[in-house]
Amino acid sequence: MKSLSTADYIVFLVYFVLIVGYGLWIYNRKKKEATTSGDYFLAEGSLTWWAIGASLIASNISAEQFIGMSGSGFKLGLAIATYEWMAALTLIVVAVFFIPVYLKNKIFTMPQFLSQRYNSNVAMIMAVFWLLLYVIVNLTSILYLGALAISSISGINFELCIAFLAIFSIMITLGGMKVIGFTDVIQVFFLILGGLITTYLALNLVADEFGGSGVLDGFSFMTSHASDHFQMIFSKEDANYSALPGLSVLIGGMLIVNLNYWGCNQYITQRALGADIKTARGGLLFASFLKLMMPLIVVIPGIAAYVLYQNGSFQTEMLQAGELNPDRAYPVLLNLLPSGLKGLSFAALTAAIVASLAGKANSIATIFTLDIYKKKINPEASEKKLVSVGKATVVVAMVIAIIIAPFLGIDKKGGFEFIQEYTGFVSPGIFAMFLLGFFWKKATSNAALFATIGGFIFSCVLKFLPGIMDLSFLYPIGWAVPNTAGVYEIPFLDRMAIVFVLCVVGMFFISKKETQKGIQPNGLEIDTTMFKVTPSFMAGSVIVVGITAALYTIFW
Numbered sequence: 001m002k003s004l005s006t007a008d009y010i011v012f013l014v015y016f017v018l019i020v021g022y023g024l025w026i027y028n029r030k031k032k033e034a035t036t037s038g039d040y041f042l043a044e045g046s047l048t049w050w051a052i053g054a055s056l057i058a059s060n061i062s063a064e065q066f067i068g069m070s071g072s073g074f075k076l077g078l079a080i081a082t083y084e085w086m087a088a089l090t091l092i093v094v095a096v097f098f099i100p101v102y103l104k105n106k107i108f109t110m111p112q113f114l115s116q117r118y119n120s121n122v123a124m125i126m127a128v129f130w131l132l133l134y135v136i137v138n139l140t141s142i143l144y145l146g147a148l149a150i151s152s153i154s155g156i157n158f159e160l161c162i163a164f165l166a167i168f169s170i171m172i173t174l175g176g177m178k179v180i181g182f183t184d185v186i187q188v189f190f191l192i193l194g195g196l197i198t199t200y201l202a203l204n205l206v207a208d209e210f211g212g213s214g215v216l217d218g219f220s221f222m223t224s225h226a227s228d229h230f231q232m233i234f235s236k237e238d239a240n241y242s243a244l245p246g247l248s249v250l251i252g253g254m255l256i257v258n259l260n261y262w263g264c265n266q267y268i269t270q271r272a273l274g275a276d277i278k279t280a281r282g283g284l285l286f287a288s289f290l291k292l293m294m295p296l297i298v299v300i301p302g303i304a305a306y307v308l309y310q311n312g313s314f315q316t317e318m319l320q321a322g323e324l325n326p327d328r329a330y331p332v333l334l335n336l337l338p339s340g341l342k343g344l345s346f347a348a349l350t351a352a353i354v355a356s357l358a359g360k361a362n363s364i365a366t367i368f369t370l371d372i373y374k375k376k377i378n379p380e381a382s383e384k385k386l387v388s389v390g391k392a393t394v395v396v397a398m399v400i401a402i403i404i405a406p407f408l409g410i411d412k413k414g415g416f417e418f419i420q421e422y423t424g425f426v427s428p429g430i431f432a433m434f435l436l437g438f439f440w441k442k443a444t445s446n447a448a449l450f451a452t453i454g455g456f457i458f459s460c461v462l463k464f465l466p467g468i469m470d471l472s473f474l475y476p477i478g479w480a481v482p483n484t485a486g487v488y489e490i491p492f493l494d495r496m497a498i499v500f501v502l503c504v505v506g507m508f509f510i511s512k513k514e515t516q517k518g519i520q521p522n523g524l525e526i527d528t529t530m531f532k533v534t535p536s537f538m539a540g541s542v543i544v545v546g547i548t549a550a551l552y553t554i555f556w
Helices: 006-031 037-042 049-060 063-075 078-104 110-117 120-154 158-173 177-209 214-225 253-263 277-298 300-310 326-334 341-377 383-407 415-424 427-439 445-467 472-477 492-516 535-554
Strands: none
Touching: 006 158, 006 177, 006 341, 049 177, 049 277, 049 341, 063 078, 063 120, 063 277, 063 300, 063 326, 063 341, 078 253, 078 277, 078 427, 078 535, 110 120, 110 341, 110 427, 120 158, 120 326, 120 341, 120 383, 120 445, 158 341, 158 383, 177 214, 177 277, 177 300, 177 326, 177 341, 214 300, 253 427, 253 492, 277 300, 277 535, 300 326, 326 341, 341 383, 415 427, 415 492, 427 445, 427 492, 445 492
């Protein structure tokens, strides 16, 4: 039933009042102090480790996870959880090696890093690129998919849903990073509680379907009736290999996806850049633990829906335009929740969407204000003016997203695929530029430009290469597999790994040649003591690594 009851609306209203009320309380308390650009954009020295960790997860988990990853769970199974479990390990790497470099060198935006490490031209090119990517790809897809999901569950008009999400997220974003960070703690509470309730319902439905009772019976029936959906590593003979190509999900392209996203992404790293090293690392470690449990919320319901569908349930509900649409798995389950609980899960989905929109909008405002407006348009701008420009940027970005979202074909591609496809063409080059910029002082600005532009060109060539030549000779090593038309294509994650290696090699030779000519790159301040961690952080990291290793061992 695509509607909300009175009890559902009451639960949702409680959530809305809590978020807005708490946000206003923080904002009014903060207004008594002088608001600087650093405080507004980064909440300097204000966020605790638990607020940073919660904000990271709230900003990361959105409609593409709840809807798209549940849909992938329906189609691919537990293997899609590699995006979450590998992210848990990645967060530890970022905490140990990346965050200290940013904090030691007082870097607060990604373009600032590029300007300080390479030159202003590289920084400005990437600032403009990130703005376009964040607005046209990320903000629009989150807004559109979120409105689509909420509309399909509640029956509320799509246009009203998209307007509500935009206004709600603007209200939070205008309070600055401090408001976003602390309201995200409540958002994560609703996100996890509502998500776990949906998972509980899904497992109980499976148990009831096969004559059992309780979540343990439900999970047992799922593993026995859909054993093919409980493996993490696909062989090249598997039909799903092109999406998750074998060991590449551990040591190949998946590492690039995660390290680029969690370590070189303004949208994410901004949460930790206003804190001291101990607090920032604590927040990232907390986020790492939360990441381990995300598949329970966003993947297991999809697998449950698959088992029920295979047994004859949801035969019409899972159809869209007469065809099976895996992305309908989560909304179908939500519509089965009893009154009140459906409102809580609805609030969880809304919390995930709004938190992601607010975080993305704040990052857009930060990059435009600090890296474009302050540097190129009005270098003499006061702190008050910078904050005003940042707030105006939030509103403008959201209006642009509302206008262009319906025309991008996001619903046809699927949000998760839409974002991965368009960011994946450039992320290998960007990550190569950042990685060598961090840890190799000889990397030059021209080498960085090569990685940025060359990485995109390499990605395009490898994407369209199957239309030019037969790549079947790569099949034995798993670097090319046949698609539905029988054409051998390079899996997406393998393509990213190949492009990353090409960019690193190219940067190496260009930098070597330029340094031999006497060009002196701008190295960052780095010493080995930066990478030392506290015993408590080390203990937490060992636990995360141990749990991840156990999960992969059990479901290999």
